[in-house]
Amino acid sequence: MPYSKNDRENLTPRERPTPTLSIVVPCYNEEESLPFLLEGIDKLNENLLATGRIEQPLTLWLVDDGSADRTWELIKTTTARFEISGIKLSRNHGHQYALLAGLMQADGDVIVSMDADLQDDPNAAGEMIDHYRKGSEIVFGVRASRTTDSALKRKTAQGYYRLLSILGVDLIPDHADYRLMSRKARDTLASFGESNLYLRGLVHKLGFQTSIVTYDRAERSAGESKYNLRRMISLAIDGITSFSVRPLRLITLSGFFIAAASFLFIAYALVAWFMGETIPGWASTTLPIYFLGGAHLIALGVIGEYIGKIYTETKARPRFIIDTTIHNDANETAKPEAAPNQKAAE
Template identity: 70%
Template sequence: MPYSPNKREVDAVKLRPPPKLSIVVPCFNEEESLPLLLEGITKLNDILVKAEQISEPLTLVLVDDGSSDNTWSLISNIKSSFNIQGVKLSRNSGHQSALLAGLMQAQGDIMISMDADLQDDPIAAVQMVERFRQGDEIVFGVRASRTTDSFFKRTSAHCYYRLLSVFGVELIPNHADYRLMSAKARDALAMFGESNVYLRGLIHRLGFKSSIVTYNRAARVAGESKYNMRRMVGLAIDGVTSFSVRPLRLITLFGFCVASISFFAIVYAWVGWMAGAVVPGWTSLILPIYFLGGAHLVALGVIGEYIGKIYTETKARPQFIIDTKIHTNAKLDDHAE
């Protein structure tokens, strides 16, 4: 009787070989978080190496996004059982640009991006690597719940995803920037030459085979969040204006509605004038002027946001400029470029 392998054996045959892994972490004033981050990454590396899920010790890519504290000094002097790649940007370019810089500099078969504050559980990356070996090109880390967030943060996050959905932006709810990308997906991402970078939307649009891994997001281990209300609002605006023209169409629709109402108002006023029933008063005149004036300013603001993006894109300035790169092999000495 011929041998018939069971399902587990068939799945094992289909697995990709253990990949070479890079962990990409953008850092901005993270001197308090870095030692704890290294502990978490060390545990992850030990698990993956022992389970033979990766072909060699991982590489940790730390991107200093113009920090004003001792973040770069710490990065430059890290000694660990895995490889360290330090990238220092010439100035603060923003979280998304710093993350993109790290992805473009990373080497290996797969890259996992995460934040330095350890709110993203590093051990969840084990399951991400497994999903890659099973055939996925992108694996999104999604929060299982928001119990650690304040009421305001939970409410604003819900409104954020709801707003983007209304404007036609395709996103995965409760997914930030904790994800795995294959080298194939990263190279496809590099083809986008946009200056206004919104990775959550761009990566979702790549179209490769993907899956979701859920995890429990912890409280920040040290330091303070760099995403204040201004940055959150800016990120939401970037998400909408980078992937949707629906706000412009809504302005057009609103214009047609106002024009229709104005037409009937004109007919009503003309009929009243013909009948001699004109009621004098400034309220009926001033209120529409105020309303339309405010609506015009809002419309001009939305249009200006899009024009500003066009202006930025046409200049084609680089998203980031690299000042220094440092490579530290687990068995060799440092050298800088």
């Protein structure tokens, strides 16, 4: 007797049947990368079917996050040996929101999220499905190394994860947004209504049984990274302020420390005055003013970040707006368009 979709999530690990698979890929100006992506997903689909990890072709969900190039035109006209569903957002909402839009629409028993640049190895999805069938509700894709990053990026990443640990934010180092989620985990994620999204933190906060799959991260297949320094800093700040209040507590502790230092300075000044010693006025007056002024501005900035988040959350505006949704049925005879370098070779 076949299992219903609702029954699948309540089965013990040994009873879990072969799942249906959806892959969600946010796209922003990925016209150059899409042919490579479709070729990689086609090979993955063929491999998963051949190894029995899935029994029917996967569904690929491509989310156009307000691209300015021909990304949406390619999504609308592309056919493959698997179903392609396209979601066009009304404007550029940001990577995390585009990813969430795809996750909420995907209908597979398991949902894999990845980026369009093929730096995340698609073949790792097969091992993720194996972990799901053994009982994991969430499987995190973790980079085996950072050899593709510059030395500066490696050092800043290490420092960032160390800072998160100090601040009490529990994240998996070197995990971005390449992961598998069961339908149960996805539905639980949907109950989180916050507007300030940091999905790698939210998903980890769900709990459930999890596991890790390591993979070698490749160079970009085409195009340039859309995550510039400003966006990376913004995402890093969201990661801290969305999951920890320790920065606010550090402000309080700093206040006590500065007050204690001020009392010590006053005591020193009084002792010096009673002993008839003069204290140079400019340095003793100006330096504490500059120090306290800088400390106050930093404190106001940290508090402002939290107040800004409260302001955004209380507005309760939609996290994303979908303009159009399309579905291109699987075409058994279709093959992905050759990537540009292959065309040149032919």
